[in-house]
Amino acid sequence: xxxxxxxxLFLPKGERIHPSMGSVFHxxxxxxxxxxxxxxxxxxxxxxxxxxxxxxxxxGPIWRLGTMSDHVAQALLFGLEEGGAITLHQKGYDVxxxxxxxxxxxSFDDLADIAFCAETVPHGAxxxxxxxxxxxxxxxxxxxxxxxxxxxxxxxxxxxxxxxIRLKEDNLVEKLTAQAVIVRYxxxxxxxxxxxxxxxxxxxxxxxxxxxxxxxxxxxxxxxxFAPFAGVGxxxxxxxxxxxxxxxx
Numbered sequence: 001x002x003x004x005x006x007x008x009l010f011l012p013k014g015e016r017i018h019p020s021m022g023s024v025f026h027x028x029x030x031x032x033x034x035x036x037x038x039x040x041x042x043x044x045x046x047x048x049x050x051x052x053x054x055x056x057x058x059x060g061p062i063w064r065l066g067t068m069s070d071h072v073a074q075a076l077l078f079g080l081e082e083g084g085a086i087t088l089h090q091k092g093y094d095v096x097x098x099x100x101x102x103x104x105x106x107s108f109d110d111l112a113d114i115a116f117c118a119e120t121v122p123h124g125a126x127x128x129x130x131x132x133x134x135x136x137x138x139x140x141x142x143x144x145x146x147x148x149x150x151x152x153x154x155x156x157x158x159x160x161x162x163x164x165i166r167l168k169e170d171n172l173v174e175k176l177t178a179q180a181v182i183v184r185y186x187x188x189x190x191x192x193x194x195x196x197x198x199x200x201x202x203x204x205x206x207x208x209x210x211x212x213x214x215x216x217x218x219x220x221x222x223x224x225x226f227a228p229f230a231g232v233g234x235x236x237x238x239x240x241x242x243x244x245x246x247x248x249x
Contacts, residue, residue, distance in 0.1 A: 002066070002229045003073050003105045007080070008098030009053065009061035015093065017061040019131035019203075020193040022052045022239015025063060028086040032079030041072070041237075046160045048072045050231035052131045052242035063097075064130075064242060066229040068161045104228070108162040115222035122217070122247040124183070124209040125224040127232075130242040132190035134201030135233045141199055143189065145206050148177040150232055153241075154223040157230045167219060179212030180220055192240050201233070201240065207248070221247060 009017060029051070030038045041047055050066040067073035077100065080086075085094040127150070135142040135149040142149060152173050159166050169175070187204035210217045224245045231241040 001070055001073070001105060001107055002068050002111070002226075004103050004228055005065045005067070005077075006059075006101050006103050007063040007065075008059060009063055010096040010098065011061060012093050012095075015091075017053050017055050019052060019054055019190070019239055019242075021088070021091075022131060022192075022242075023194050023235075024088050024090050025053055025086070026051060026238050027090075028088060029076065029079060032086075033075055037075055046157060047237045048161055049076065050229065050236040050242065052231075052236075052239045054130045054242065066231065068229055108165060111222060111225055112165050114225060115218045118218075118221075120249065121214060122210065122221055122224075122249055124207060124248040125220070126205055126207045126246045126248065127224075127227065128205050128244045128246075129187075129203050129232070130244060131240055132192040132199065132201035132203055133233045133241045133243070134192075134199055141201070141234075143200055143202065145182070145185070145187065145202055147180050147182060147208065148173060151176045151180065151220075151223060153232050154227055154230060158223065158226055161230075167222075172219075175212070175216060176220060176223075179216050180208045180210060183207050183209045192235070194235070194238065199235075199240070 011017060048068040049072050053063050056062050065076060067076060080100060085096045087094050135146065155167060155173060184207040185205065187202050190201055190203040192199045192201060210220050224247060227243050227245050232243050233241040
């Protein structure tokens with residue numbers, strides 16, 4: 001099962017949430033997991049979860065976690081339910097946690113049914129990047145949104161985590177990229193601080209228009225609705241690449 005959780009955060013007076021704190025929250029979460037599981041998750045190149053922290057205008061500070069396996073979901077929930085607060089050692093204070101809410105739950109098959117069995121096909125989608133997003137190409141970080149890298153990131157995660165519904169076709173990334181065009185954007189550069197490293201990426205909204213065959217549009221739809229669980233780009237387990245998506249009918 002795929003699940004998307006949101007947890008309200010209550011910081012000490014005068015403190016504010018910042019997306020870069022995602023790595024600190026990740027560290028606090030790993031401390032609550034069995035050492036064997038934490039070590040195993042750390043070694044995986046594609047981790048079956050994503051997480052980030054951000055400020056929502058209506059809800060306030062939010063910790064969002066996306067899980068892509070039942071085992072990981074149960075382990076993370078067990079770790080978070082130990083107590084009503086987590087200690088951020090790097091910050092020197094505790095953050096109290098609100099009620100854990102599962103805002104979305106479905107199976108890989110459910111997502112495939114939505115994409116491939118719907119009577120009509122969306123003509124596009126809007127991606128809202130909630131935390132700094134970047135990619136690595138030829139040893140360098142990519143500052144701007146690149147449609148090919150966005151789709152390649154999602155396709156790689158889907159095929160790795162859902163082996164029974166594999167999206168395999170010659171030059172599929174190129175075919176998808178040719179039919180997903182950026183038609184509108186409202187973006188700004190954003191820095192994600194990670195220990196001694198500062199990664200500059202982007203945040204904001206990107207609207208894509210879908211074209212091509214019915215099959216291509218449906219695969220683009222599938223990757224779009226999968227994106228909030230998996231995240232996009234690099235270091236999604238540490239707080240980068242969090243995204244919310246809306247299909248445009």
